Each structure stands twice: as C-alpha cells, then as structure tokens.
Amino acid sequence: MSMSMYILSSGEISALVTELQASYDVYGPQVEPQTKQVFFDQLATPAALDLEAPIPSMPVKEILFPQMERILKYKYDAENQSVAMSKQYFERPKALFGLRPCDLSGILVLDRFFLGQEFVDDVYLTHRRQCLLISNTCLHPFPQCFCVCTHSGPDADEGFDLDLTKLQDGYLLRVGSEKGQAIADAHQWQVATPLHAKEFKAVVDRSIDLFPEMATDNKAWVAKVMNRITTGFVKQETWEYIGDQCFECGACSFVCPTCSCFNIEDTQTPCGECERLRMRDSCSFEGYARMAGDHNPRQPVEDRRNKRFFCKLSYPQSKKYLRPGCVGCGRCQWVCPGDIGLPNVVQYIRREITGGQN
Amino acid sequence: MNLVNYKPCVCNLCGTGCGQFLKTDGHKVYGVSPLIAHPVSKGKLCIRGWHSNELLSTNERITTPLIRENGELREASYDEAIALVAARMQGFDGAAGEIGVLASARSSNEDSFTLARLTRDVFKSTLRGIGAEAGHRKSMAALEHAFGYPGAHGSLTAIDHADYILVVGTDITRQNPVIGGNIHAAQRRGARVVTLSSSRTQIAKLSTKHFQEKPGTLGLLVNALGKALMAIRTVNHDRRANIDQLPGYADYAAALRSISSVALERASGIRYEEIEEEAHHLEQARSIVILFSSGISGLDRPTIDAITNLALLSDRMDHPHSAVIPVAGISNLQGSFDMGMSGELGNSVFKALATPDSRIRALFVIDHDDGIIRDKERIAALDFVVYACAYKSAFMELADVVFPLPAYNETDGTYTASDKRVQITHKNVDSRHHVLPGWSLFERIANTSGQHWGYHSATQVFKDIAAHTRGYGDLSHELLSKGFGQHWNPKGFAGCGRRKFNAINIEYWESPTTPEFPFALMIGKAQHYWHQNNLMRKTIVPRREYDQTLWLYPQGYIEISPDDATRLKVRDKWLVNVRSSIGTHMKIAVKISPDVQDGTAYIPYFIKNMISDFLLPYENAYAAGEESVIPIQIQE
Ligand code: SF4
Ligand code: SF4
Ligand code: SF4
Ligand code: SF4
Numbered sequence: 001m002s003m004s005m006y007i008l009s010s011g012e013i014s015a016l017v018t019e020l021q022a023s024y025d026v027y028g029p030q031v032e033p034q035t036k037q038v039f040f041d042q043l044a045t046p047a048a049l050d051l052e053a054p055i056p057s058m059p060v061k062e063i064l065f066p067q068m069e070r071i072l073k074y075k076y077d078a079e080n081q082s083v084a085m086s087k088q089y090f091e092r093p094k095a096l097f098g099l100r101p102c103d104l105s106g107i108l109v110l111d112r113f114f115l116g117q118e119f120v121d122d123v124y125l126t127h128r129r130q131c132l133l134i135s136n137t138c139l140h141p142f143p144q145c146f147c148v149c150t151h152s153g154p155d156a157d158e159g160f161d162l163d164l165t166k167l168q169d170g171y172l173l174r175v176g177s178e179k180g181q182a183i184a185d186a187h188q189w190q191v192a193t194p195l196h197a198k199e200f201k202a203v204v205d206r207s208i209d210l211f212p213e214m215a216t217d218n219k220a221w222v223a224k225v226m227n228r229i230t231t232g233f234v235k236q237e238t239w240e241y242i243g244d245q246c247f248e249c250g251a252c253s254f255v256c257p258t259c260s261c262f263n264i265e266d267t268q269t270p271c272g273e274c275e276r277l278r279m280r281d282s283c284s285f286e287g288y289a290r291m292a293g294d295h296n297p298r299q300p301v302e303d304r305r306n307k308r309f310f311c312k313l314s315y316p317q318s319k320k321y322l323r324p325g326c327v328g329c330g331r332c333q334w335v336c337p338g339d340i341g342l343p344n345v346v347q348y349i350r351r352e353i354t355g356g357q358n
Numbered sequence: 359m360n361l362v363n364y365k366p367c368v369c370n371l372c373g374t375g376c377g378q379f380l381k382t383d384g385h386k387v388y389g390v391s392p393l394i395a396h397p398v399s400k401g402k403l404c405i406r407g408w409h410s411n412e413l414l415s416t417n418e419r420i421t422t423p424l425i426r427e428n429g430e431l432r433e434a435s436y437d438e439a440i441a442l443v444a445a446r447m448q449g450f451d452g453a454a455g456e457i458g459v460l461a462s463a464r465s466s467n468e469d470s471f472t473l474a475r476l477t478r479d480v481f482k483s484t485l486r487g488i489g490a491e492a493g494h495r496k497s498m499a500a501l502e503h504a505f506g507y508p509g510a511h512g513s514l515t516a517i518d519h520a521d522y523i524l525v526v527g528t529d530i531t532r533q534n535p536v537i538g539g540n541i542h543a544a545q546r547r548g549a550r551v552v553t554l555s556s557s558r559t560q561i562a563k564l565s566t567k568h569f570q571e572k573p574g575t576l577g578l579l580v581n582a583l584g585k586a587l588m589a590i591r592t593v594n595h596d597r598r599a600n601i602d603q604l605p606g607y608a609d610y611a612a613a614l615r616s617i618s619s620v621a622l623e624r625a626s627g628i629r630y631e632e633i634e635e636e637a638h639h640l641e642q643a644r645s646i647v648i649l650f651s652s653g654i655s656g657l658d659r660p661t662i663d664a665i666t667n668l669a670l671l672s673d674r675m676d677h678p679h680s681a682v683i684p685v686a687g688i689s690n691l692q693g694s695f696d697m698g699m700s701g702e703l704g705n706s707v708f709k710a711l712a713t714p715d716s717r718i719r720a721l722f723v724i725d726h727d728d729g730i731i732r733d734k735e736r737i738a739a740l741d742f743v744v745y746a747c748a749y750k751s752a753f754m755e756l757a758d759v760v761f762p763l764p765a766y767n768e769t770d771g772t773y774t775a776s777d778k779r780v781q782i783t784h785k786n787v788d789s790r791h792h793v794l795p796g797w798s799l800f801e802r803i804a805n806t807s808g809q810h811w812g813y814h815s816a817t818q819v820f821k822d823i824a825a826h827t828r829g830y831g832d833l834s835h836e837l838l839s840k841g842f843g844q845h846w847n848p849k850g851f852a853g854c855g856r857r858k859f860n861a862i863n864i865e866y867w868e869s870p871t872t873p874e875f876p877f878a879l880m881i882g883k884a885q886h887y888w889h890q891n892n893l894m895r896k897t898i899v900p901r902r903e904y905d906q907t908l909w910l911y912p913q914g915y916i917e918i919s920p921d922d923a924t925r926l927k928v929r930d931k932w933l934v935n936v937r938s939s940i941g942t943h944m945k946i947a948v949k950i951s952p953d954v955q956d957g958t959a960y961i962p963y964f965i966k967n968m969i970s971d972f973l974l975p976y977e978n979a980y981a982a983g984e985e986s987v988i989p990i991q992i993q994e
Pocket of ligand 3: 245246247248249251253284332336337338339340341
C-alpha cells in the first residue's frame with residue numbers, strides 16, 4: 001500500500017495516547033524518576049510517555065515474552081481421577097507506543113520464531129494478537145547502538161502500524177498497515193507535504209552520520225564475520241578467548257530483543273494446585289544445552305558462547321529470520337560482566353581476520 | 359489493577375550489593391532488570407541476581423507462625439506464638455549462658471540491631487553468633503589492627519580506577535561475579551591484575567599475571583612480595599620515609615628479611631625472581647586494590663595479616679583509588695558484625711553448641727546456614743528452639759516455634775556490602791500474609807516480656823542504629839534513599855587514620871601429604887552456588903544448573919589434573935575410591951580439569967551434603983577456610 005503521512009503536534013500525540021487507552025493497554029518509554037533508567041512499561045497517564053527517552057534498558061519483548069509468566073493452573077482430583085485445568089494468560093489488546101526500530105525488528109524476529117514455524121506458540125500469539133505497533137525514529141544513536149550494521153535502524157521500514165519521526169513542525173506520522181490507516185482515517189490530522197518527506201530523509205541521514213565510526217566501520221565487518229562464522233573458520237583460540245570471559249549470567253539472552261530460549265516448569269502451590277510457569281532461559285547455561293544421553297555436546301563454556309553468536313550471526317539463522325538474528329541494539333554489550341557483547345565479538349573475530357591489525 | 363513497574367532495590371544474594379530492579383505490581387514479582395546507574399554494578403547482575411524473581415515468587419514460604427504440639431507443627435496466631443516464646447524464654451538463665459541467639463548474615467541492619475537488643479536486654483544473653491562469622495572475624499581483627507576500624511579500607515568502586523589489583527585466593531567470578539566483572543574490565547582498560555591462587559580459576563585466566571602457588575602458601579607468597587617491595591624501597595629510600603616509623607614495622611621487616619628464596623620456592627613452587635619482578639610493578643602503581651574473600655570460605659589470619667601488611671608497606675593506601683576489601687559471600691555479613699551480632703571471641707553460640715558440657719538450653723535462630731547442620735543432634739536435644747525465616751527449610755524440624763519473615767523486598771531495610779556501603783531497599787511488594795518484619799517481631803517479643811522500645815518503622819529503628827553504632831552516625835533512611843547508598847564513616851572509630859603492621863611469622867608450610875596420601879584435597883568453589891544453596895534450591899533456572907552438575911556427576915566429583923588422571927589411569931566421570939589420612943573414605947566421580955595443579959584435588963563446597971560423612975570429621979578444615987588441605991589417596 002502507498003504510505004500516507006501526516007504531521008501531528010505534541011498535543012495530538014497525547015490525545016492519541018489517551019484515545020488508545022480506552023481500548024488498549026498502552027505501553028511506552030518512560031523514565032524511572034529515581035534512577036533515570038528507561039523502561040518500556042505500561043503508561044499510567046499520557047504524560048508519562050517520553051518519546052525522547054534513550055533506548056529502553058530492557059527490550060520490549062518483555063511485554064510479549066515476559067521473564068516469567070504463569071501460563072496454566074491444574075489440579076488433579078484423585079477421587080474422580082480428573083484434572084481441572086485453566087489457562088492463566090489472557091488476551092489484552094496492547095498498543096506499543098514509541099518502539100525504537102531495533103525493538104520493532106526484534107518483535108518481527110520473535111514473530112518468525114513463535115508464529116512462523118511448524119508450531120504456533122499459543123501464549124505468544126495471545127499476547128501478540130491485537131497488538132498495535134507504533135515505532136519512533138531515532139534522531140541520533142545512543143551509546144552502543146549499531147543498528148546501521150544490522151539493517152534495523154535508526155528508522156523503521158517494515159512491520160509498524162504507525163511510525164513517528166520528530167521533525168521541525170511536529171511529529172511526522174507514517175502509516176504502515178491497514179490497521180494504522182483506519183486509525184488515521186478517524187482523525188483530521190494534517191497531511192504531510194513532500195517537504196516533510198524530504199526532511200524525514202535528511203533526519204535519518206543525519207542520524208546515520210552520527211553513529212560512531214566504530215559502528216559504521218563495523219558494517220562491512222558484520223557481513224565478513226557472518227561469513228566466517230557460517231563457514232566455521234573462526235579459530236578455536238578465538239572462541240576460547242571469548243569463552244574465558246563469559247561469567248554465565250544469562251544477561252545477554254535476557255536483554256536481547258531476539259533471544260527466544262525459554263524453560264517450562266511446574267510448581268506446586270500451597271493449596272495443592274500446580275502452576276505451569278514459563279521463564280526465559282539462556283543458551284549460556286550448561287543445563288539448557290543439555291541433551292538426552294549422558295553427554296552434553298556443548299559443555300565447555302566457549303562452545304555454548306559460540307552457539308549464541310552462531311544464532312545471531314550466521315547465514316542459516318538469518319535466512320530463517322530473513323535478517324541477521326542481531327538487531328544491533330547493543331544491550332548485550334552493556335549488561336555483560338565479561339565484556340563480550342556482540343559488538344566486541346565482531347571486533348575479536350575481525351582482529352583474527354586481519355591478524356591483529358585493527 | 360495495579361500497573362506493573364520496575365522498582366529499584368539492592369540484590370540480597372551476596373556481599374557485592376548490586377543495584378537491581380524488580381518488576382512488580384506490588385503483589386508479585388515478575389522479573390528483574392539490572393540498574394545501570396549503580397556505582398558498583400553498573401548495569402550488571404550475576405546468575406543469582408538475574409533469577410531473584412524466581413526465589414521471590416517461590417511457594418516454599420513460611421506464611422504463618424507455627425507451634426509444635428504433640429510432635430507436629432500447627433498454625434498459630436502471632437499473639438499465641440509470641441506469648442509462648444516470651445514465657446518460655448523467661449524460664450532460662452540467659453546470663454548464665456542458657457540462651458543462644460544465631461543471627462543471619464542476610465538480615466537487614468534493622469533486624470540485626472533489634473535482635474542484638476533482644477539478646478542483650480530481654481534474654482540477658484551474650485551467647486550469640488552469625489553464620490559464617492568465624493572467617494569474617496579474622497578479617498575484621500586484622501583490618502582493625504592495620505587501619506583502626508573493623509571494616510574495608512576504601513570502596514569497591516576503586517577497582518574501576520586503580521593501577522594495580524591484587525586478588526588473593528578467592529574464586530571471585532563465581533562468588534561475587536559482578537566484582538569479578540569489574541576487575542576484568544579494569545584489566546581491559548590497562549590496570550595490572552594479579553591473582554594468587556592454587557588453581558587456575560577464571561579470574562586467574564583473565565588476569566595479567568597468575569601466580570599458581572602450592573596449596574597452603576598464599577600468606578608466604580604475599581609476604582615474599584612484601585620482601586621484594588621492601589628491597590626496592592631500600593634502594594629508593596628517598597621516598598616514603600615514614601612507613602618504617604609505623605608500629606610493628608621493625609618486626610615485620612625482620613620477618614620479611616628472613617624469607618629464604620630457596621625455601622620459598624620449595625614450599626610454594628614460585629621462584630623469588632618472579633616475585634621480584636612483580637614487586638617492581640607494585641612499586642610503580644599509584645593506586646592499589648587488594649581483594650580477598652571473607653567469611654566461611656575466607657583466609658586464615660596469618661594470610662590476612664600478610665595482606666594488610668603489604669597494603670601498608672605499599673604506602674599507597676591514602677590514594678582515593680586504593681582499597682583493601684574483605685569480600686563477603688553473604689549480603690549483610692558486614693552489617694551483622696556492625697550491629698553487634700557476632701559472638702565475642704571464644705564465646706560464640708557455635709562454640710556453646712559444639713562444647714558437650716556447655717550450659718546452653720534454648721536457641722533463637724534466624725535463617726540458618728550450612729554450618730549449623732554439624733550441630734543438629736545437639737540442637738534437637740535442647741529444651742526450646744525458636745526459628746524465624748522467610749523460606750521453608752529443614753531447620754523447621756528442629757524448632758518448637760517457627761515465625762515467618764518477609765523476603766528482602768517485602769519490607770524496608772538497609773544492608774551493608776563488603777566495602778561498608780550501606781544501601782536501602784524499600785518494600786516493593788506486600789508480604790502476602792501480613793508477615794511482621796524481623797524488627798517488629800523482636801519488638802513484640804520484648805513488649806510481651808515487659809520492655810517497650812516504641813519502634814513503629816524501620817526508619818525509626820535506623821535512627822537508633824545511627825545513634826548507637828560507630829560509623830553509622832551520619833546515615834539515615836532519608837539520606838540513603840537519595841542515591842545508591844553511602845559507606846559508613848570510619849571516623850566513627852577513635853583509631854581511624856592510624857596505621858599498624860600486624861605481627862607475622864614466616865612459616866614454610868609443609869604439605870601434610872605423604873607417599874601414602876599424596877593428594878592435597880581442597881574444599882572450595884562451586885559454580886554459582888557458593889553459600890547460597892538454601893536459597894538457590896528454591897529457584898528454577900539456577901537450580902537446574904545445579905542439578906545439571908549432579909546429573910553429570912551424581913556422586914559428586916573430585917577435580918584432578920589431566921596428568922594425574924593419566925597416572926591413575928582414570929577417565930572423566932569414572933568412579934574412584936578416595937581415602938583420607940584419618941580413614942574416612944568415599945566413592946566419587948573424577949572430573950579432569952586442566953585448571954588444577956598436579957598433586958592437588960578439589961571438591962566443590964556444595965557437594966558437602968552428599969559426602970558429609972567423609973568431610974564431617976574435618977570440621978577444622980572448614981574453619982580454616984580456603985587454605986585448608988586434607989591429605990588423601992585416590993584409587994581406581
Ligand atoms: S545480540 Fe546484542 S546487540 Fe544484537 S540484538 Fe541481541 S542484545 Fe542487541
Ligand atoms: S540501535 Fe538503532 S534503532 Fe535501536 S535505539 Fe539505537 S539508534 Fe535506535
Ligand atoms: S552476558 Fe556476558 S557473561 Fe553473561 S552469559 Fe552473556 S556473554 Fe556470558
Ligand atoms: S554479584 Fe551478588 S549482589 Fe550482584 S547480582 Fe550477583 S548475587 Fe546479587
């Protein structure tokens with residue numbers, strides 16, 4: 001569909017939030033007052049929304065695929081030999097207002113994992129169905145961003161219902177879906193002019209220019225590194241060097257917008273019922289990688305690491321998800337106590353390729 | 359419906375004191391996020407911190423007071439249980455040593471302070487203790503002697519700036535992973551990181567330099583470094599004229615001079631030339647951080663004395679980026695000491711339990727740590743046992759009265775990390791069953807016993823802490839709520855600012871191994887679980903990781919070097935017979951590890967419950983901590 005574009009004032013943005021709150025749980029970036037840390041959380045009021053806040057510290061996948069959720073409750077009735085079961089996840093329409101493009105790309109990757117394969121994940125689907133996705137162009141990168149290398153920012157080009165970009169005159173709103181168009185049609189927003197479209201392009205170009213050299217410079221290297229990993233040419237010493245730095249905390253998987261490992265566990269409640277919990281997991285954990293039979297194919301920690309990087313940076317994986325598994329948000333870099341976030345791993349492999357130069 | 363939000367607090371799962379967010383609607387905890395602005399953890403958490411939501415939402419909670427009746431625990435009201443405790447406790451003579459109180463190093467300062475008051479004013483007892491206190495007491499004594507107050511010198515944040523970082527013994531990336539991460543980051547920015555450790559731990563691999571000494575010679579090695587540094591000083595005597603004026607210097611210097619390089623190399627396996635080279639780096643550093651582990655796995659006193667002496671000798675301890683930090687495995691070990699719950703030397707509740715003819719008849723216990731299992735029979739035979747804890751545990755079976763406690767995020771409280779940083783956690787979840795916080799429970803017991811303290815909030819308790827606890831005078835809940843905590847002020851101690859050398863003895867440790875028992879067995883490190891098993895067993899993912907190890911090595915494992923395995927003709931996971939020099943034996947699987955030296959063997963600490971028969975006679979080995987060695991033979 002051809003893309004309609006409008007120009008909205010800040011007042012109209014707030015009004016839109018208020019309006020959406022009538023039929024959706026509206027989530028958006030907000031700044032935690034005491035620590036100034038940014039979270040993409042449910043908005044108590046439209047005023048809490050901060051579209052200029054830096055990239056949220058936790059990925060937006062938290063809303064669709066939470067760290068831990070109760071999915072089922074069941075109770076066995078011994079007398080009647082029957083099981084009473086009830087599901088614990090419920091469908092609530094959600095509007096994700098002000099997604100950074102990398103997080104939007106992350107959702108698209110998760111969609112392919114949870115919905116695009118042989119089995120459709122019912123829990124994810126329930127959270128994901130009726131989601132309204134509203135993205136927000138980054139006018140400049142934040143420290144550690146490198147989405148320019150992974151084609152997932154600083155602007156969004158697919159998957160959104162509505163997309164916002166802050167321009168001189170207000171917010172440029174681009175429509176990306178019929179659902180988005182229906183919302184636009186219900187308003188008398190000012191239609192954007194070709195000049196606005198031009199300004200949008202300039203804003204994105206400027207943002208790309210603002211990426212640190214390391215990130216733009218890495219762009220070509222991400223492809224080379226992917227090649228290297230796919231063909232299995234990365235030396236054992238390099239993996240070991242990386243593996244020695246892993247503290248096995250799981251953080252990189254928890255904050256990654258595209259990591260989808262999870263674990264299921266049934267626990268007993270005090271009143272004799274059982275709860276089925278699903279929680280996020282990480283391939284950096286020895287127990288996760290365990291396979292049936294008395295051996296663990298990925299026992300040394302360096303091998304478990306290379307699995308995660310293989311997942312993020314190899315061709316078979318990117319074919320599966322139609323893009324690299326990494327969306328360049330840089331969060332793994334900032335939570336890793338071992339200093340082996342993905343950008344660093346690219347650097348290490350790059351150093352191996354160049355024989356230490358650079 | 360309440361919105362789900364992230365609420366800042368302090369991780370309570372080790373003595374690092376990382377900043378964390380809990381994702382909660384005020385009733386349940388759904389997730390965790392690291393806190394980026396926290397000065398120590400800077401957006402990092404370890405596997406324990408990342409999974410605290412699992413612990414905090416476990417169903418294995420004590421939810422109501424319980425009273426034992428006809429051998430069974432039954433539910434009771436607070437009024438009934440408190441009245442029973444007050445009445446029974448009055449029947450014992452606390453002053454005569456009949457009542458023991460065992461505090462928890464995970465409790466808040468508010469809880470420990472009021473518990474100390476209950477012990478002193480109501481139970482009239484001096485018989486008290488904290489799990490894991492023995493090791494920490496040694497650290498405190500050595501530090502107080504050296505610096506004039508019982509606590510860390512300097513801040514953990516010094517790691518981020520120091521030129522030189524010395525890690526003595528501890529397997530820090532396992533025990534306090536976030537500190538380990540900061541050290542690694544320091545190494546990458548160019549600091550010189552030196553690890554002294556008998557096995558090739560992860561931090562050893564990440565260090566600029568690793569000295570892999572023979573077991574039992576850590577203190578000797580630190581002293582040798584002192585000798586080499588002193589020798590450089592003698593040449594460069596234009597600098598630092600006043601170090602030799604400090605009390606104890608002459609004896610220390612004489613002892614250092616007596617170190618023979620031949621004997622050093624024979625005992626430790628390290629050449630003195632290597633140490634001399636290292637001393638040059640140490641000499642050039644402007645700021646120096648020394649870290650060692652304190653508590654149950656801590657070092658022995660002579661080794662800690664060697665460390666504090668080296669710190670003073672370096673003459674860099676006044677630099678703002680220098681520090682000497684006893685790193686605690688348990689969250690509020692330092693605070694429990696500060697609040698006065700540590701047993702006085704020689705009069706701890708542990709000793710009373712271990713001495714068959716002691717007068718102890720009643721015990722009041724908060725949480726409990728592995729060590730207490732040793733005294734199980736004695737405890738079962740006591741007249742009256744009270745137990746309070748947030749989580750169900752085997753200890754309930756020993757108790758006559760049980761009280762629930764809130765989890766760390768269900769009540770306001772302050773915690774003092776390894777470097778004296780006092781931090782506050784505000785209640786962010788309603789305790790599900792109207793559970794009284796510890797301080798309030800103790801106050802009500804005092805009340806029922808006729809004493810009225812008049813505390814209505816943790817904030818009010820803290821005012822008393824500030825008024826009565828040295829170092830805490832400047833602090834208040836209001837102040838602590840503003841940033842990310844504040845170190846308590848050593849100026850609260852009269853001796854603050856003084857410097858004194860500890861007396862040392864140079865001993866060339868002779869390994870107790872013999873041709874018949876040629877392996878030096880050490881009990882140590884366990885991936886992820888150090889000290890935290892009681893809690894980690896209640897999580898899901900960390901517990902699975904623990905089970906994974908058991909699954910691979912169901913009998914537990916003993917780590918030996920590849921060469922020793924070849925000599926013994928055994929392969930990984932094969933069962934071997936292990937016999938100790940005092941005749942205990944066990945069958946255990948071999949785990950071959952290139953990180954272990956020839957002639958040494960390791961058993962992870964957590965495997966203790968599986969092989970307790972083998973280790974129990976070695977109580978002293980526990981007391982001696984990280985450097986203890988058991989001579990064994992291993993046979994196919
Ligand atoms: S791998 Fe790291 S940088 Fe890439 S998407 Fe995941 S968290 Fe972001
Ligand atoms: S990685 Fe790119 S899209 Fe994501 S926040 Fe940074 S600049 Fe924006
Ligand atoms: S965040 Fe770093 S240390 Fe933690 S599991 Fe990932 S790679 Fe390992
Ligand atoms: S290092 Fe300690 S305080 Fe930090 S997250 Fe881990 S357990 Fe918690």
